[in-house]
Amino acid sequence: MLTVAPKGFHCVDAERNCNPCLDAAKACNLNSSCKRQRSAYIATCSKEDPNKGEACSKKRCHKALRLFLDRVPPEFSHRLLFCPCQSVGCAERRRQTIVPDCSYKDKEKPNCLELRRVCRQDSLCRSRLADYMVNCWVTPHTVSTCPNQDNHQACLVSYARLIGTDMTPNYVDSSFSNWTISPWCTCKGSGNQEEECMNFLRYFSDNTCLRNAIQAFGYGMDNMQNKNVSVPGPSATTKTGSDWSTGTSEAPFDTIPKYTEPDGDLGKTRGLPEDHSACLCANVWALLPSLVLALVLAQHAL
Numbered sequence: 001m002l003t004v005a006p007k008g009f010h011c012v013d014a015e016r017n018c019n020p021c022l023d024a025a026k027a028c029n030l031n032s033s034c035k036r037q038r039s040a041y042i043a044t045c046s047k048e049d050p051n052k053g054e055a056c057s058k059k060r061c062h063k064a065l066r067l068f069l070d071r072v073p074p075e076f077s078h079r080l081l082f083c084p085c086q087s088v089g090c091a092e093r094r095r096q097t098i099v100p101d102c103s104y105k106d107k108e109k110p111n112c113l114e115l116r117r118v119c120r121q122d123s124l125c126r127s128r129l130a131d132y133m134v135n136c137w138v139t140p141h142t143v144s145t146c147p148n149q150d151n152h153q154a155c156l157v158s159y160a161r162l163i164g165t166d167m168t169p170n171y172v173d174s175s176f177s178n179w180t181i182s183p184w185c186t187c188k189g190s191g192n193q194e195e196e197c198m199n200f201l202r203y204f205s206d207n208t209c210l211r212n213a214i215q216a217f218g219y220g221m222d223n224m225q226n227k228n229v230s231v232p233g234p235s236a237t238t239k240t241g242s243d244w245s246t247g248t249s250e251a252p253f254d255t256i257p258k259y260t261e262p263d264g265d266l267g268k269t270r271g272l273p274e275d276h277s278a279c280l281c282a283n284v285w286a287l288l289p290s291l292v293l294a295l296v297l298a299q300h301a302l
Helices: 020-029 032-046 058-071 074-082 088-098 112-121 123-136 152-162 191-205 208-218 224-228 277-301
Strands: 169-171 181-183
Touching: 020 032, 020 074, 020 088, 032 058, 032 074, 074 088, 074 152, 074 208, 088 169, 112 123, 112 191, 123 152, 123 191, 123 208, 152 208, 181 191
Parallel strands: none
Antiparallel strands: 169 181
16 A cells, blocks of 8 residues: 555645645535535534433434435545545544444444345345445456446445445544455354355455555546546446435436546646647638639639
């Protein structure tokens, strides 16, 4: 894992002043929608639940997180979730992004296969887990590291959509150089199902596509071909009706812009060859009257 200053995140002093996760939080606070939704889920996920005598209501916390991720553009939410870190303090802030004591952790870790069973019983969790598998997992023998022509963005969107479900994933610790992502579960005590359990856990903890997608996002190295690929919607084999727990419809997947934004000063698209065909045609049509007149005069002279 790279530990140098990320390309696209410029730090004068990487050891003391660089904290992309803090910068992401500041950027969110400057956007009214992001600030409002982030404040709402933090307040909900930090509030005690007196009815159950618990630190918080995980169900309400998950709902607030889903609202945040559904309503806030990825340019803000993804910066909070996938900010690259070069220090423990930064990595801990990144881990705390989803308020893990409420949204992620529980009193005991369930078996991963049991967590999968619970997720499959819920239509929302089941469909989002299926989409994560479609967009983030490839077999060890596949040439590419991500499905859909190495579409990193599709994987990041599917990962973010799992947050706020029973299968909510997160960084397991504050490591910044060798981080691991996992849902809150374990394979201990799996008996003769241990291999199946470990294989399922690897979909998160040892997922080359997810790791590359997060690293490409943080280090500004996402390949350009992703700019021409739309993020796939939910897989055809799964149901994606309304989000029954929030009362809102499923947010559509984002579409990756096909080209970079035009430069406001030059009025041209950066990084793309200019197409002169339209100008050439226009010039030919503009010259036609002059050519016709010249031909008439020439015939008259003859």
